[in-house]
Amino acid sequence: MAATLVLQFQGVNWDKLKWVLQNDGDPHTGATEVSAWGFRQETRKYQPLDGNIRLRGLNIGRQKDGSVLVNSLQIFNVNGLDEASRSRARAQAQKEAPRVARFLRENIPGFEEAVLVGTAPELYVRETRHIIGEYRLNVNDVLDNRDFPDRIAIASYPVDIQSISPADTGFVIGNPLKYSIPFRCLVPKKVENLLVVGRSASYTPLAAGSARVVPIGMVTGQAAGAAAAYSLKHDLTFRELAYSQEHINNLQDILMEQGLDLKPFVIENSWEQHWAYPYVKKLRPLGLVVTGYSNELDLNKIIIDRSFLNLLYEGINRTVPGERPDREELLNLVTDEPLDKHKALAMLVMARGFPSYYRLYSVEELFEIVAKREFLSTQLQERLRKVEILDLGHAYAIIAETVEKLEQQNPAAAATRSAFPFLPQ
Incomplete structure (x- = not known):
């Protein structure tokens, strides 16, 4: 999937931006006090200097200092495992950034006085390698809103498959209400004394379309830290911890004391009793069942x-x-x-x-x-x-x-x- 370079702006009129997105009649756009998303039609008019770059609909985060971060400048054909490829792509995007800033000032309400003040030190790379863990989260787990006994995080992001070339716009496979991440997804099958968190954990690529996002990486990182301390205290390997419900329960208690919500849950699926639903589950991993944000x-x-x-x-x-x-x-x-x-x-x-x-x-x-x-x-x-x-x-x-x-x-x-x-x- 496309990598992106996050751009930082000062001088954005957030009230104007928010009002426009809240009143444009589009159910797929919106804004709060801290985030905004939309302007897909407007950004399609952007003409890049580089044919390997595209500006997508704006995904904007408002910071405490009043600046905003825009995560919308896509760079294609980036090998996220190769430092030279990443460096080349970042240089391309930085060259493009002033042109993007000019376009936003001329076309996006609220950006009329915006000034580009910085770019992220690294590219946002969405997909490279995943470990094969004791359990591999799959797209049916995500879209069936599945809970696991060894849950160490709760997730809810749409299965968002970003564009792979300037010729396509990406798509949303589905939109879970919530599902849990099993501790087993952090434990590699063949490596001892290691936990892997964030987007490289044990997820299939389609499941990672949801589970790859930063908040889930943060929570799985917190869980891994707690698990490391717990395993040392109780002289356990991570694999032993993963397969002991008693120890998992203790770990969950620790995480909930730290502020995580890890209560068990059951979410009914209205389609699960339909005679054709087993066939849906067969075809989802092939990307053939696409329901978008509606899940219908x-x-x-x-x-x-x-x-x-x-x-x-x-x-x-x-x-x-x-x-x-x-x-x-x-x-x-x-x-x-x-x-x-x-x-x-x-x-x-x-x-x-x-x-x-x-x-x-x-x-x-x-x-x-x-x-x-x-x-x-x-x-x-x-x-x-x-x-x-x-x-x-x-x-x-x-x-x-x-x-x-x-x-x-x-x-x-x-x-x-x-x-x-x-x-x-």
Whole structure:
């Protein structure tokens, strides 16, 4: 994901800025006494000096000295593990900063008298390596608002996947109410006497879209410090501590005495009883279920054929890229109308290698092929027979079972796919 260079300004009229964002009618913008977010449309007009840089919607923090920090200047193609790459990127961004300041003064309410007074000493790098810990937090843990017995932090940030190039705008996979971070995520599987906190802890990349943020790094750091002191006092390894609920309870008590809120919680998921929800959980790690800030799955909503084709194609491509179907052939079936089972089965059969003329086969003939080749489970086939027009739940089910079959048939390819399978390789 893009790195950013944080810019510091003096002279911002915070009251004016806040009023504009609170009254612009956009539910995705806003401001408080200490933070503000918005102006996405305005910043799209910015023309950078460097093609590797972009100004995104403003993310602004107000400091006690009256200055503001703006975390919106994106730099692409930065290798966060390489010092020379980071230095080059920071120099590019610093060269760009005066131009950004001029643009903000001319285009953003409240910045008319703003003066650029500094830049951060380091880039904000969102993603490099993660340890593999005793537990690896995943995107379903995050979006199912899961609690863990060994919780040492509570998190709630959206699963925010930032842009990877100037050509895309990033996206929000979902927006958890809250979930907990297990102590086991800090304990490396193969290294003793070490705890890893912050964005390098044991999170999958999509889970890290939420858990990577600074407040969670601060709280996991506090927990690690307390755990280190506790382990020395009780002559425990971190692994022994992680798997003793008695000692974990004692550690939680210490952290709560220090001010953390670590009470157990249960958050009901209204979609969990839906027949298609297990398929949602299968597809989330592939980045195929994107609900944005609303978290609304809409599993009963009718899906159009083009949307189904895009999901089917990406499901195959992100699982086993070498097996991806001929998209142009499949597009011949698209009419941008509600998806019926005949078209869905024809797309599935063609995507699994059958020639394009199979789109002329009847529904029963397509069902026979699906059954004979075991493309779908018997249970799903029976469910599809009972409907004519398919909803999003049916679409997710077909694609999830297709992905699962391909993983079983191509275990090596599936095991080595990118950690971000939805990004260009």
